[in-house]
Amino acid sequence: MRRIIGLDFGSKTVGVAVSDPLGLTAQGVETVFREREDKLRRTLTRIEEICRTYGAEEIVLGLPRHMNGSEGDRAEKSRAFQEQLERRIGLPVRLWDERLTTVAAQRALSEGGVRGEDRSAVVDKIAAQLILQGYLDHLHFEEEQRKASRKDRES
DSSP states (O other): OOEEEEEEEOSSEEEEEEEOTTSSOEEEEEEEEOSSTTOOHHHHHHHHHHHHHHTEEEEEEEEOOOTTSOOOHHHHHHHHHHHHHHHHHOSOEEEEEOTTHHHHHHHHHHHTTOOHHHHTTTHHHHHHHHHHHHHHHHHHHHHHHHHHHHHHHHO
């Protein structure tokens, strides 16, 4: 199986996660920080290094949507970042609905006893992990559906 990188793109950070070689689980890797929202050169370089290190074949980028499914300014910026990643790194970049992943990451860290000031350093990495895990689960569900459909046709 291939490795997949998951990204949670924020205004000054990008959380990064990677799948295991079998594509079953997502693990947080790091949070890439930048000083200004519009300064992406170093961020893109670091993501490219991570993709090479892990031998990634695909990137999953969180797409922030409002609870009603509509998209706002952050979604537009994520789509622009998607284009930059594809041009720079040359891997396919899939968008994945990230609604409530940051909330879930905050909750998990809080329940784990991580203090508020310590949470900000890792919340985006955890959110990237949740985005990627959702995508991996979706891929496995689709595969199971295909197998069941083939089995039905064969019987």
